[in-house]
Amino acid sequence: MGANELTLVLGGTGKTGRRVVRLLTGRDLPVRIGSRSGGVPFAWEDPATWEPALEGVRAVYVSYYPDVAAPGAPEAIGAFAELAVRSGARRLVLLSGRGEEEAVASEKALAASGADWTVLRAAWFAQNFSEGYLLDPVLGGQVTLPAGNVGEPFVDIDDIAEVAAAVLTQDGHTGRVYEMTGPRLLTFTEAVAAIGAAAGRDLSFVRIPADDFAAALSAEGVPDDVTGLLTYLFTTILDGRNSSVGDGVRQVLGRPARDFSDYARDTAATGVWNRKDAR
Incomplete structure (x- = not known):
């Protein structure tokens, strides 16, 4: 890509998107944020917002809300990808x-569009413990989830963003699927213990039945579709199928993925796990 070619970052105010934006703008590359809360208005449920966001764009970071496993995601991503290609935005990088x-x-819908596509297939985000739905439980001292004694290669989303920025701006990644993971497996018990050690706090992990988890989310006012999606993700993909380490970070960046202990140390240093006002 040329230095003046515009990149659209969907979900550009979200966890991964804002990091991609920061990396690209740090290289003085032109970026457009597509979001419901900032930049150019963009909403997956409103196709009328898609074409204006794509005007003059040559590459797109595609982050689907709430998750690419949600009902309707393949149809929306496929339709958007086809529109992007027609609009001249051929390079599409999907967070999967x-x-x-x-x-x-x-992913198949993306590829069927005829785009120059790349897929970043990510494990659980380490930052869910500090920037997502697991922050409140950490602050409360106990993380309660329907996750068993299964190893997960938690990925640092700083790595995802760095890989995305490289793939968006460099040639040679078309048609590739990169497995985005950390360098080792941890159970949720081990991950929570690592956070507690880094933050100097007594934290515990408790496994609960999926029905209790869903009921607790509903009681907190979480929408039914989000409750259903989170319950599905915890009970289905934490069955051991992901208990292996991928090499996507090294393939793209030529270095190892960041370890969970590095994430825990650096995040603890910010004080986010020790501030009551972080809730």
């Missing part, structure tokens, strides 16, 4: 989910 059969349908 590891071990999600439904996500594969979204």
